Amino acid sequence: MVQYEAHTWRTMRSNPGTPTLNTMERPLSTDTKSTTALHDPPVPVRAKLAAAWTSFMFFYIYVDYLHLYKPGTIDDILAGVVFEFDISQTFVVISLMLVGIPILMILLSMTLPARANRTLNLVVASLYIPVSAFNVLGESWILFYGLGVVIEVILLAYILRSAWTWPRTAS
Numbered sequence: 001m002v003q004y005e006a007h008t009w010r011t012m013r014s015n016p017g018t019p020t021l022n023t024m025e026r027p028l029s030t031d032t033k034s035t036t037a038l039h040d041p042p043v044p045v046r047a048k049l050a051a052a053w054t055s056f057m058f059f060y061i062y063v064d065y066l067h068l069y070k071p072g073t074i075d076d077i078l079a080g081v082v083f084e085f086d087i088s089q090t091f092v093v094i095s096l097m098l099v100g101i102p103i104l105m106i107l108l109s110m111t112l113p114a115r116a117n118r119t120l121n122l123v124v125a126s127l128y129i130p131v132s133a134f135n136v137l138g139e140s141w142i143l144f145y146g147l148g149v150v151i152e153v154i155l156l157a158y159i160l161r162s163a164w165t166w167p168r169t170a171s
Helices: 032-036 045-067 073-078 089-111 114-134 142-164
Strands: 004-011 020-027
Touching (some): 045 089, 045 114, 045 142, 089 114
Antiparallel strands (some): 004 020
16 A cells, blocks of 8 residues: 655735645655665666677777877878878778777677677677787887776677677577
8 A cells, every 4th residue: 555645835826815735645655775776677688788889989999099199199190100000091991990890889789680699799809809909019108008908808808708698598
């Protein structure tokens, strides 16, 4: 049975000397635990994977963006060099593919059938661990690139774990 608590407000009508009573009822709760407990439904694997790929992309892009603040980087880019590579159409296409694949994984993680989704996430996340680790090679800013790589690899490990432990149904 639900109990109700009445709240009363006085309102003024056209005649200030004659107030009327308005009553609003709401459920009265005596159980303090129910007011603090939050419903925590399980998150679908697809949503976990899409969220992890989204987080990965933010780090992936921001490491590249913040790299521009490293002294000499802009001068190298203006001279046509990134890291040890000459800037060319091939370089830019490869860079676009390296960024585009994880971007597509956000969508594909939400839309592919479970078996293809699991397989693709396991393959792509496994391939991106060495891609992420490449960022730290030969760099003088080891703390910056190291932190970026560590966080990216943790996110990729989470993707691998989520895909690997995808719940199965009895057949």
